[in-house]
Amino acid sequence: MSVLLTGGAGYIGSHTALELLREGYDVVIADSLINSSYEAVKRLEILTGKDIKFYQIDIRDGEKLDKVFEENDIDSVVHFAGLKAVGESSVKPLLYYETNIDATISLCYAMEKHNVKRIVFSSSATVYGVPDFSPIPEDARRYCSNPYGWTKYMIEQILRDEATARGDWSVILLRYFNPIGADASGMIGEDQSGIPNNLMPYITKVAVGTLPYLRVFGNDYNTVDGTGVRDYIHVSDLARGHIAALEYGKDFVGSEAFNLGTGKGTSVLQLVNAFMKVNNIDIPYKIVERRPGDIDEYYGDPSKANKVLNWYAKHDIEDMCRDSWNFQKNNPNGYKE
Numbered sequence: 001m002s003v004l005l006t007g008g009a010g011y012i013g014s015h016t017a018l019e020l021l022r023e024g025y026d027v028v029i030a031d032s033l034i035n036s037s038y039e040a041v042k043r044l045e046i047l048t049g050k051d052i053k054f055y056q057i058d059i060r061d062g063e064k065l066d067k068v069f070e071e072n073d074i075d076s077v078v079h080f081a082g083l084k085a086v087g088e089s090s091v092k093p094l095l096y097y098e099t100n101i102d103a104t105i106s107l108c109y110a111m112e113k114h115n116v117k118r119i120v121f122s123s124s125a126t127v128y129g130v131p132d133f134s135p136i137p138e139d140a141r142r143y144c145s146n147p148y149g150w151t152k153y154m155i156e157q158i159l160r161d162e163a164t165a166r167g168d169w170s171v172i173l174l175r176y177f178n179p180i181g182a183d184a185s186g187m188i189g190e191d192q193s194g195i196p197n198n199l200m201p202y203i204t205k206v207a208v209g210t211l212p213y214l215r216v217f218g219n220d221y222n223t224v225d226g227t228g229v230r231d232y233i234h235v236s237d238l239a240r241g242h243i244a245a246l247e248y249g250k251d252f253v254g255s256e257a258f259n260l261g262t263g264k265g266t267s268v269l270q271l272v273n274a275f276m277k278v279n280n281i282d283i284p285y286k287i288v289e290r291r292p293g294d295i296d297e298y299y300g301d302p303s304k305a306n307k308v309l310n311w312y313a314k315h316d317i318e319d320m321c322r323d324s325w326n327f328q329k330n331n332p333n334g335y336k337e
């Protein structure tokens with residue numbers, strides 16, 4: 001029996017594949033490599049000593065996806081595949097709706113056809129939009145502020161409707177907060193091409209000398225030090241959350257959402273200072289204008305995942321900073337030679 005990981009060559013997918021393989025699961029990966037590299041899969045094979053069944057396909061191609069289900073004994077799916085750049089989604093909304101939603105519908109058709117009834121989906125804290133308060137529980141009001149967020153919102157609904165219609169499906173929606181860090185081996189990590197949008201990849205590119213300084217987007221927010229506060233979670237903790245969800249899904253029918261976060265907020269400057277201290281490296285920064293669309297502060301309430309999935313985030317901010325730098329330092333050009 002195998003777990004199919006769509007988008008399994010990407011940042012979170014590769015870390016989840018690694019934890020699954022370490023725990024003795026068989027995995028199959030289907031990824032178009034549009035935003036990732038086959039090198040990540042090769043490194044998973046080196047780290048685990050196992051061969052990984054890999055299909056370079058766009059999962060919107062139903063015929064090719066059928067072949068993946070025909071050739072493997074798949075009993076559950078973790079669905080990571082999709083586009084995730086918030087800013088780009090506002091410029092190219094149709095691309096985001098088309099890619100993320102069509103991919104999910106194509107996947108559901110294939111699951112129906114091949115009688116696979118369990119799915120774990122990569123949702124996001126972005127479905128809470130501008131929250132009324134933190135920590136945010138799963139039943140908080142949902143409303144998105146960009147097309148990327150709406151794709152997550154809509155896919156959650158599509159999967160819930162599918163669970164209701166099928167009657168015997170298990171649909172677990174995992175709402176990630178801000179994943180950072182890398183596997184402690186330093187072999188796999190986040191490899192954003194070009195100028196990164198997100199804070200930690202930007203910090204590591206400054207640390208490695210690719211970018212001259214960090215731009216801190218605003219220090220006049222109503223937060224501990226005026227800079228934006230987020231719930232950063234180590235990607236390896238997040239990866240283990242998928243295993244907990246897969247195990248829970250074995251005896252569960254219906255649909256259920258879980259926050260995967262630490263429940264703690266960290267400001268931009270707190271993160272930068274922790275990074276400098278733990279890695280003994282200077283990160284020059286300049287305070288610049290706020291980034292349009294940014295929220296002052298949000299962090300999640302993970303107590304439902306703690307209780308129901310028996311999942312807890314183990315790593316602290318220092319671990320996240322150390323492991324992010326470890327990957328970047330070992331791989332100054334990411335997965336490129």
Ligand code: NAD
Binds near residue numbers: 031
């Ligand atoms: P990523 O870009 O590294 O991984 C996504 C993978 O999906 C890539 O390998 C890409 O090549 C693949 N892909 C995209 N479209 C595809 C298609 N049509 N068919 C096959 N493969 C396709 O991103 P990530 O950070 O690993 O995120 C994984 C999932 O988690 C995404 O759905 C993302 O929206 C969600 N998520 C990410 C974050 C975050 O901050 N990284 C937060 C919340 C949710």
Ligand code: WQD
Binds near residue numbers: 216228
């Ligand atoms: C974090 C903080 C910035 C870059 C995004 C998506 C969200 C989710 C995770 C997928 C903010 C500040 C950032 C920089 C900075 N993705 N910052 N300088 O915006 O919380 O979340 O990724 O679902 O949907 O919106 O993450 O890492 O971009 O920003 O000062 O160069 O760092 O203003 O306060 P964000 P981020």
